[in-house]
Amino acid sequence: MHERDEARRDRERTRALFARFIERRRRAEAPEKPDPEHERLRDELVVVHLNLVRFLAVRFANRGEPLDDLVQVGTVGLLKAIDRFELERGVEFTTYATPTIVGEIKRYFRDKGWAVKVPRRLQELNLAVNRASDKLAIALGRSPTVTELAEHLHAGEDEILEAQELGQAYNLLSLDSEVSGENDKKSQTLADTVGVADSGLELLEDRANLERAFTALTGRERVIIYLRFYESVSQTEIAKRLNVSQMHVSRLQAKALEKLRAVLVE
Amino acid sequence: MKQAVEHSNLELVELRIPARPEWVALARLAVATVANRVHFSLEEIEDVKLAAAEACAAVIQHDRHGEFIDLTCEALENALRVRVRDSGRQGVAVAAGAPMNFDEARIAGLGIFLIRTLMDEVTYDVNPQAGTDLFMVKRLAGATDN
Numbered sequence: 001m002h003e004r005d006e007a008r009r010d011r012e013r014t015r016a017l018f019a020r021f022i023e024r025r026r027r028a029e030a031p032e033k034p035d036p037e038h039e040r041l042r043d044e045l046v047v048v049h050l051n052l053v054r055f056l057a058v059r060f061a062n063r064g065e066p067l068d069d070l071v072q073v074g075t076v077g078l079l080k081a082i083d084r085f086e087l088e089r090g091v092e093f094t095t096y097a098t099p100t101i102v103g104e105i106k107r108y109f110r111d112k113g114w115a116v117k118v119p120r121r122l123q124e125l126n127l128a129v130n131r132a133s134d135k136l137a138i139a140l141g142r143s144p145t146v147t148e149l150a151e152h153l154h155a156g157e158d159e160i161l162e163a164q165e166l167g168q169a170y171n172l173l174s175l176d177s178e179v180s181g182e183n184d185k186k187s188q189t190l191a192d193t194v195g196v197a198d199s200g201l202e203l204l205e206d207r208a209n210l211e212r213a214f215t216a217l218t219g220r221e222r223v224i225i226y227l228r229f230y231e232s233v234s235q236t237e238i239a240k241r242l243n244v245s246q247m248h249v250s251r252l253q254a255k256a257l258e259k260l261r262a263v264l265v266e
Numbered sequence: 267m268k269q270a271v272e273h274s275n276l277e278l279v280e281l282r283i284p285a286r287p288e289w290v291a292l293a294r295l296a297v298a299t300v301a302n303r304v305h306f307s308l309e310e311i312e313d314v315k316l317a318a319a320e321a322c323a324a325v326i327q328h329d330r331h332g333e334f335i336d337l338t339c340e341a342l343e344n345a346l347r348v349r350v351r352d353s354g355r356q357g358v359a360v361a362a363g364a365p366m367n368f369d370e371a372r373i374a375g376l377g378i379f380l381i382r383t384l385m386d387e388v389t390y391d392v393n394p395q396a397g398t399d400l401f402m403v404k405r406l407a408g409a410t411d412n
Contacts, residue, residue, distance in 0.1 A: 052379075
């Protein structure tokens with residue numbers, strides 16, 4: 001009950017403020033000289049409604065733009081709404097202003113190429129989850145929990161789950177596709193396998209780079225990398241298949257990884 | 267509400283989750299999945315998820331909410347219908363009183379304004395006995411009369 005009274009008082013205060021403001025605004029429409037009182041009331045209305053802008057901006061903050069920017073464009077929307085609002089409409093200002101503020105925030109996203117941004121954000125988060133989960137798996141000696149992943153990536157648990165789920169819709173890249181593990185061992189990705197062999201190769205991030213890097217390899221090196229890291233075939237087995245010594249496979253593998261690293265760190 | 271009923275249900279998903287914040291993500295996922303069946307754009311799907319999350323938050327913030335939230339998502343030919351209901355109120359002490367206006371009750375705080383902005387049609391019923399019952403529709407662009 002107390003809260004309802006408070007809400008009513010808030011609304012009445014806002015209406016009174018608007019009544020004074022709109023009167024000034026009308027007079028200011030024939031602007032011979034600037035009216036400081038009009039400006040002051042306008043500022044006051046902005047301050048009173050900043051929590052609405054903030055509330056809305058926060059709701060859109062997971063779409064890949066900084067919160068501060070969203071608050072800023074949202075405030076532009078708020079100003080527009082303040083300048084256009086009429087008490088005779090019979091609606092509460094919040095009802096009137098919300099679509100204007102949201103509209104401004106959404107336009108900002110569109111101008112920023114939002115349509116490509118969402119899949120990219122999901123992809124990035126999905127890739128980050130995959131990488132972090134294997135990194136944590138090594139550190140912990142077990143599969144990490146979602147809570148641990150969220151902490152590690154400074155993301156919400158719900159975001160982790162969502163990225164993991166929705167990421168699949170975007171056919172994530174071969175680099176992060178699973179390499180079947182030997183026996184019951186946790187399966188790994190090519191990127192991680194290489195990363196284990198040489199932690200300097202953590203930068204392996206996208207398929208284009210990897211494909212480019214693979215062109216630097218000879219046919220035999222490519223076969224070895226493929227069998228070793230995609231098929232998890234042992235060096236001894238590869239040696240048998242290629243009819244060379246295991247030592248030779250080992251040398252070729254080291255050389256191939258060296259080449260990959262050289263191309264990828266460029 | 268009226269015209270949407272005339273369409274046949276293409277797909278219907280019902281979900282009951284505990285009325286706690288950590289379950290809202292599941293509601294978001296469910297709504298997103300069904301919205302995708304209607305072929306909304308990514309932006310529209312994000313909007314629908316946001317609206318559903320706000321509706322769930324509205325129920326949870328209500329200090330007399332029930333134990334569960336019942337979510338119903340329906341994929342229609344060119345629209346998505348979502349219903350978010352507060353349920354499982356047995357044993358929850360409720361004060362008798364006149365039905366409250368949604369804004370007056372302030373149960374969603376500012377959320378209801380956002381929901382109205384994001385969805386094409388929003389109706390709700392809030393009262394101390396039955397809890398919150400919010401119904402919303404989003405139409406596919408082009409299917410709107412604007």
